[in-house]
Amino acid sequence: MHYFYTDDREAAAVLSVARLDDALTLWQRATPEANMPGHSILENARSSVQNYLDTVSTFATPSDDALNELEARRRTMYGVIRADARQWPSTSEEEDRTASDE
DSSP states (O other), X not given: OOOOOOSXXXXXXXXXXXXXXXXXXXXXXXXXXXXXXXXXXXXXXXXXXHHHHHHHTTSOOOOTTOSSOSOHHHHHHHHHHHHTTOOOOOOHHHHHHHHHHO
């Protein structure tokens, strides 16, 4: 099983993978070398995310509406999220604000 859909945002794999990818990006680009996890850990995690994207992107095209211009990886991730009828993962504060506005 490579794909499933759920109405529960907390259980949505596509949003969890997007959060993981963001965390890995921050680790790689914004963490001092002395505080970074081992190189192989980051590379294995990145490779896992890329394998997921390669698998699920067969039904989703990269989005031109990416939140920022990090790379094709971000556009692909955003395209997969949109194909899942989701919005980019937000913080719980943003979700709380949106829920209270409805």
